[in-house]
Amino acid sequence: MATTTITRSALRGLRCRACGALGPADERYVCGECLGPIEPEYDLASFEPGALRRDIERGPRSLWRYAPLLPVREPGLRHAVGWTPLLPAPRLGAALRVERLYLKDDTRNPTLSFKDRPVAIALARALALGLDTLACASTGNLAGAVASAAARAGLRAFVFVPEATEAGKTASAAAYGATVVRVRGTYDQVNRLCGRLADERGWGFVNFTLRPYYAEGSKTLLFECAEQLGWELPHHVVVPVGSGALLTRTATAVAQLRATRLAGGEHCHIHAAQPAGCAPVSDAVLDGWRSVAPVRAPATLARSLAIGAPADGDGSVAAIRESRGSAASVDDDAIRDAVRLLAATEGVLVEPAGGVVIAAARELASRGVFHTGETVVLYLTGNGYKGGPEEIPLRPVIDADADAFAEAYGEVAP
Amino acid sequence: MTVLRLPSPLRSAVGGRTTVEIEASDLASLPAAVAARYPDLAARVLRDGAFGRFVTVFVDGEDARFLAADTPLGSARVVELLPAMSGG
Numbered sequence: 001m002a003t004t005t006i007t008r009s010a011l012r013g014l015r016c017r018a019c020g021a022l023g024p025a026d027e028r029y030v031c032g033e034c035l036g037p038i039e040p041e042y043d044l045a046s047f048e049p050g051a052l053r054r055d056i057e058r059g060p061r062s063l064w065r066y067a068p069l070l071p072v073r074e075p076g077l078r079h080a081v082g083w084t085p086l087l088p089a090p091r092l093g094a095a096l097r098v099e100r101l102y103l104k105d106d107t108r109n110p111t112l113s114f115k116d117r118p119v120a121i122a123l124a125r126a127l128a129l130g131l132d133t134l135a136c137a138s139t140g141n142l143a144g145a146v147a148s149a150a151a152r153a154g155l156r157a158f159v160f161v162p163e164a165t166e167a168g169k170t171a172s173a174a175a176y177g178a179t180v181v182r183v184r185g186t187y188d189q190v191n192r193l194c195g196r197l198a199d200e201r202g203w204g205f206v207n208f209t210l211r212p213y214y215a216e217g218s219k220t221l222l223f224e225c226a227e228q229l230g231w232e233l234p235h236h237v238v239v240p241v242g243s244g245a246l247l248t249r250t251a252t253a254v255a256q257l258r259a260t261r262l263a264g265g266e267h268c269h270i271h272a273a274q275p276a277g278c279a280p281v282s283d284a285v286l287d288g289w290r291s292v293a294p295v296r297a298p299a300t301l302a303r304s305l306a307i308g309a310p311a312d313g314d315g316s317v318a319a320i321r322e323s324r325g326s327a328a329s330v331d332d333d334a335i336r337d338a339v340r341l342l343a344a345t346e347g348v349l350v351e352p353a354g355g356v357v358i359a360a361a362r363e364l365a366s367r368g369v370f371h372t373g374e375t376v377v378l379y380l381t382g383n384g385y386k387g388g389p390e391e392i393p394l395r396p397v398i399d400a401d402a403d404a405f406a407e408a409y410g411e412v413a414p
Numbered sequence: 415m416t417v418l419r420l421p422s423p424l425r426s427a428v429g430g431r432t433t434v435e436i437e438a439s440d441l442a443s444l445p446a447a448v449a450a451r452y453p454d455l456a457a458r459v460l461r462d463g464a465f466g467r468f469v470t471v472f473v474d475g476e477d478a479r480f481l482a483a484d485t486p487l488g489s490a491r492v493v494e495l496l497p498a499m500s501g502g
Contacts (some may be wrong), residue, residue, distance in 0.1 A: 030497040036468040196494040
């Protein structure tokens, strides 16, 4: 039988999530009618499931294998974003009492966080529009992703971060050649400044003027998880929540996998993981599915999740409820312990946001949310080498002498 | 009078201007003042007499959700509307 290769995107246009208006895929980044968020809509019924699956499986080992379900074409930069491993985690699973536990290790992207995914899509859109500058408001990881992508494509980059952002994150962004703008105040204050600048400058602000495209990159984690599980949806996925974009697009990915009949599975419960010092979404879920109340002064060591007024906060609560998921918020001590537990059991070092996910999974497991035989996927979105655990106590420095070693380390190496 | 600053997607509702003047004694009365003077703008940003959830209001740089409803809007104040977007 003759086969066809799907090379086109099924993009139909941009639809407003607030008023429902469908418009062309032009340069708008919010709905002109109501200021609501606009999102790509696809003609999913146009795909023959077998052909789509086959073409994906033949595709590149990057997020671009899902090009038919993305709004832009791969620009040919060969940056190898995505297609990160889904690791079985039996030792961590035993510690958390979760039978079939998997880690989506997205710390292995070019700049060591999942932010390379949305930026890959935003960059492709920026190049298609002929823009010469990328920019962003960032809690840290996005700054590096934007700086790296811009360097790869030969564009200028401006990244705006709170003053308290980890030095490793600002230094790496600067090394890529970006102009790093440190701003006094919280992420939400940085965000307000960038909202104004995005409106005034002709730059490609990935999380403002390119947002309808940018956010689509976050779908690809779940696409990959399903494919790596043999085209089965996981029963549970635990998602760290900052802005909520990753969680809402995880829900979008589930819906698109079902609509295209790419993946089966009876249910896929989506759970939010947030630090107690900034948990507007988890609090809204656990307080009876109320509206999100913004947090004025986030206080958590998980700085990459310190977004007090999440744009996709209410959308996240709705998506969690629709998936019959839940949420957890965990304090800084639990986050520190979880980072160490993951590293010591599975050999994966994450930034504190990853500790939030592990600690949240522990809490969800203790509440009986996961059942025997169900697959549980934890998203690990940021590497520990650029924003890792603080104050891990080390044993003493010794002379290069065997007796000194035996004396100082006899307790652990008798 | 208070200066009301608008993002580019909303400027067509006020003749293409970046800023307009508005007279509102306090934060609580701002939606009604917008509706009275700029009905085209109000049709885009107000829902049931209040700013919709996809519009963020800032008063001199402060998110209005953290301010009391009776916060006065004196002549020196700038009120800014921005799309509710944040985070990566």
